[in-house]
Amino acid sequence: MREKKGDHPFYPHHVIRNAMAVLGAIAALAALAGWFPAPMERVADTLSPVPPEPTAPMWLMRPVWLVDRILPSSTLTILVFAAAFLFCAFIPFIDRGQEDPSKRRFWVAVPFLLWMMFIFVATWLLPKGIFLP
């Protein structure tokens, strides 16, 4: 690989930087595991046809749950999520501009960032104790 101005050798620059990031991750893991241990919830009541008590879905599924409540049908919800994922996966074939990538990227970035904001809101700001399903 040809060396350009501003390049650094992988060792020690990147090795040390990544090692420090990993040490930070270990510290964060130890703190979270120590202060906020994984919760031990009640055993599943599989015989009940509906949740016997208010049950919030896991954080990862809250955006899906919220979209499902907004849209008229679950089929539409799953199609929206499939379309969003396929849009993200095939972005390299949509944004192919070479002349001024930063301008083109702005228009592709808008829906992407809006989607990220929605996920953040749905994940962290939704009240607890919503009912499933």
Next chain:
Amino acid sequence: MSLATRRDRRESKGILHDFLEWVGLLGFIYGPLDRRLSVRDALEKALSRPIPHISWWGCFGGISLFLFLVQIGTGVVLMFFYVPTDPEAYHSIRYLNGTAPFGWLVRSTHHWSGNGMIFALFIHVIRVFVTGAYQRPRDLNWMVGMALFLFTLSFALTGYLLPWSQTAFWTTVFWTDMIGQIPIVGQWLLVLIRGGELVSGATLTRFYAMHVAVLPILTIVFMAIHFAIIRRLGIKEPL
């Protein structure tokens, strides 16, 4: 007898010396393995490779990999205690959490490293997106990365059911119901994922197999492809 074999015999200083050279760290780097495989040359070439300066945001891919390794380590320990059947799953987790020495710590580390991996992966994807590193010639690697992202989410969804708790059960009911709403193939997929019409012990067994066998193999294979492409094409220079 080839010239290389004759040279090896001449340089050999006894069986024990050779054995220690093979197993010792110095033997690995400077000893017979190095003479055959040029390990030192390969290491020097890899470590001195010039790479553009990247900010701290560039470390989140590496953090995801590290958290995946933590997941493997803690997951193997959890497998020694976990019983993947309908009545025993919850009680085995309860035993692990309350009675097994440091069981709560291993479980909590697994729990937080799983969440952290998704979080780090989100930041990694956003960073790659914002810097435009998905464009040609790295388009294939973006798609491999998206597959890895999908596998990570599948890890979360399959692993979440394993404690067989109330939230886990109803979350699984919710998202598998959603799968059932896919036009044409939905019902077929629903039965395939659940192992029947309802979320039951069969679902738990399937999710366990996916979580500890299928998804790790897929993830490791795709990670190898991901890193090989990064290695071949290099890291994209910052904007």
